[in-house]
Amino acid sequence: MRPTGKLHIGHLVGALESWVALQGSYQNYHLIADYHALTTNLETSHLRENTIEMLIDWIAAGIDPARSPVFRQSQVKEHTELHLIFSMLITTARLERNPTLKNQVRDLHIENVVYGHLGYPVLQAADILLYKGELVPVGEDQVPHVEITREIARRFNATYATVFPEPEPKLTAFARLPGLDGGAKMSKSLGNTILLSDPPEEIQRRMRGAVTDPQKIRRGDPGRPDICLVFTYHKKFNPAEVDDIREGCESGRLGCVDCKRRCAERIAQYLAPMREKRSYYESHPPEVEEILADGERRARTVAEATMAEVHDAMHLG
Numbered sequence: 001m002r003p004t005g006k007l008h009i010g011h012l013v014g015a016l017e018s019w020v021a022l023q024g025s026y027q028n029y030h031l032i033a034d035y036h037a038l039t040t041n042l043e044t045s046h047l048r049e050n051t052i053e054m055l056i057d058w059i060a061a062g063i064d065p066a067r068s069p070v071f072r073q074s075q076v077k078e079h080t081e082l083h084l085i086f087s088m089l090i091t092t093a094r095l096e097r098n099p100t101l102k103n104q105v106r107d108l109h110i111e112n113v114v115y116g117h118l119g120y121p122v123l124q125a126a127d128i129l130l131y132k133g134e135l136v137p138v139g140e141d142q143v144p145h146v147e148i149t150r151e152i153a154r155r156f157n158a159t160y161a162t163v164f165p166e167p168e169p170k171l172t173a174f175a176r177l178p179g180l181d182g183g184a185k186m187s188k189s190l191g192n193t194i195l196l197s198d199p200p201e202e203i204q205r206r207m208r209g210a211v212t213d214p215q216k217i218r219r220g221d222p223g224r225p226d227i228c229l230v231f232t233y234h235k236k237f238n239p240a241e242v243d244d245i246r247e248g249c250e251s252g253r254l255g256c257v258d259c260k261r262r263c264a265e266r267i268a269q270y271l272a273p274m275r276e277k278r279s280y281y282e283s284h285p286p287e288v289e290e291i292l293a294d295g296e297r298r299a300r301t302v303a304e305a306t307m308a309e310v311h312d313a314m315h316l317g
């Protein structure tokens with residue numbers, strides 16, 4: 001994940017929960033993509049603070065750093081080395097066809113695509129393959145990048161020696177959570193989020209502004225839950241009441257105001273244990289720093305070993 005500060009519920013349901021679940025059966029590595037963050041913001045004065053905020057959200061959501069190293073891309077120099085080698089193994093035409101880049105350019109109104117935008121999936125391939133990642137638990141927007149990673153791994157293995165696995169993406173049932181504005185994707189840059197750290201009253205406030213079925217104007221009007229983003233949130237955060245909400249919406253018995261209030265309550269309940277854990281780490285900054293330093297030491301050991309294999313395979317050094 002890029003360190004863009006506090007995380008939202010899209011990050012949670014699209015990726016973070018999957019990371020937590022996989023911890024029991026896989027050796028996980030959790031990368032803070034601080035170089036990648038430069039593609040959305042060249043201004044770096046908040047990068048450190050954003051890194052810590054994100055890391056606290058990870059831990060609050062259940063990432064166990066003793067089991068799963070957490071580390072910054074910039075602090076393990078092998079990422080940039082492998083990125084350079086990989087940049088020789090993929091054509092610019094292939095990178096120009098990357099649909100994630102096209103969507104970013106459109107959504108974020110990027111006027112000047114820089115070399116770093118084009119090379120984003122190449123650096124990501126290095127991020128994944130340095131740890132010989134087999135499974136990449138990401139949201140839907142990242143799937144094309146995992147495909148590029150597979151192509152690069154294949155090309156490297158065919159050209160030099162079999163060093164890398166071909167990783168698979170792993171999607172959750174909510175691989176693209178819609179935003180409160182009805183937009184296709186919840187995203188910080190679109191300002192349509194609920195944050196993991198939002199207190200209950202803030203969740204209620206944000207939810208009141210959520211866009212619902214435009215045909216349901218007042219209570220009594222029948223609604224269409226399947227096109228309503230609030231219903232999508234109910235499915236995730238309020239599964240026990242989903243049938244009742246659907247019936248109430250379709251019959252007109254349930255108005256949008258009540259529906260949103262119930263949804264916000266459930267989201268707040270779901271996030272409550274995370275908020276509690278978060279407040280502990282917010283007041284213990286040295287522990288967070290130590291978690292990061294430890295993760296970076298462990299990541300470096302693995303990354304150095306992979307780079308030694310790469311150098312061998314390529315007769316470098």
Ligand code: AMP
Pocket residue numbers: 001002004010011013014015137138139140141142174175176177178185186187
């Ligand atoms: P990013 O902030 O773009 O680095 O995203 C970090 C991870 O969260 C990626 O795996 C994304 O695919 C995932 N993600 C971000 N926003 C959403 C969303 N609205 N729904 C599902 N997954 C998301």
